[in-house]
Amino acid sequence: MRPNVLHHEDLIPIGALARRTGLAVSAIRYYEARGLVTSLRTGGNQRRFLRSDIRRLSFVLIAQKLGLGLAEIEAALATLPQGRTPTRIDWQRISRALRGQLDARIALLMRTRQKLDECIGCGCLSLERCALYNPQDRAGAKGAGPHFVLD
Numbered sequence: 385m386r387p388n389v390l391h392h393e394d395l396i397p398i399g400a401l402a403r404r405t406g407l408a409v410s411a412i413r414y415y416e417a418r419g420l421v422t423s424l425r426t427g428g429n430q431r432r433f434l435r436s437d438i439r440r441l442s443f444v445l446i447a448q449k450l451g452l453g454l455a456e457i458e459a460a461l462a463t464l465p466q467g468r469t470p471t472r473i474d475w476q477r478i479s480r481a482l483r484g485q486l487d488a489r490i491a492l493l494m495r496t497r498q499k500l501d502e503c504i505g506c507g508c509l510s511l512e513r514c515a516l517y518n519p520q521d522r523a524g525a526k527g528a529g530p531h532f533v534l535d
Contacts, residue, residue, distance in 0.1 A: 395424065395432040405441045412441065418454070420444060420461055436469035443478075451489055452482070 402409045415421055416431075421440055423431035440461060447457045460478045464470045 394434060396435055396438075398423070398431045398433065401433050401437060401441070404438045405445065407441060407445070415441065415444060418458060420458060422466060434469075439470065440464065447482075450486060452485070456482075456485070 396404075398409055398412055401407075401412055405412075407415075412421070412433075416423055421433060421437045423433050426432060443461065444457055447460070448454075452460075460482060463478060463481070464474055
């Protein structure tokens with residue numbers, strides 16, 4: 385829900401939003417269709433967005449870089465108020481909600497880096513000593529997936 389009283393300076397056209405976020409206008413329209421931002425229409429049917437939508441879309445870009453899926457991002461943004469700039473408390477609530485997922489992703493990245501360092505950095509070039517080598521497909525008994533990294 386948008387606030388009852390908006391001032392002209394509170395609203396920006398889609399082109400300005402694109403310039404500020406680095407997103408293509410088509411991407412902003414896509415995110416609008418997904419409900420991540422909401423536009424108001426002028427008398428000439430032009431889209432206008434709240435300045436606070438710059439932060440919402442910046443969050444989308446950052447969250448995607450961190451590997452969060454659009455469904456996760458949508459769920460997080462659904463907790464933010466529509467029609468006003470989110471406060472520090474609003475963003476902290478999202479941060480706390482996503483912390484477990486982000487910590488798990490960080491741990492996975494660190495394990496992957498360690499395995500790659502062991503594999504590439506050891507210099508053994510030996511299938512007998514390699515920690516990732518899988519003779520007789522032992523990992524296959526654990527089911528599908530890269531078990532040497534994910535387990």
